[in-house]
Amino acid sequence: EDPLACAKRELREELGYQAREWVSLGRFPCDGNHGNGFANLYLARGAHQVGEIIADDLEEQEIIKLSRTELMQSLLDGEFKVLSWSTAVALALFHV
Secondary structure, three states: HHHHHHHHHHHHHOOEEEEEEEEEEEEEEEOOOOOOOOEEEEEEEOOOOOOOOOOOOOOOOOOOOOOHHHHHHHHOOOOOOHHHHHHHHHHHOOOO
């Protein structure tokens, strides 16, 4: 599956959202020493709810809306516990 199509599908299935614009933040190897896959990161601009969550195998989700300043502070405070999440947020801050 094309990475952008996958990102769009995941946003719709897991949150019930769609976005008016998608910005590619880059493609990065997950493990530079072993070449075990890549992470394709995107910024979903103008995301809005269009329906219910489709997937039924998910953990409970909570959508939290943050200002740019709050997002930057959360990043600096280490609130994003996964490297790919921190990377995506840091790169997205250049576009918001």
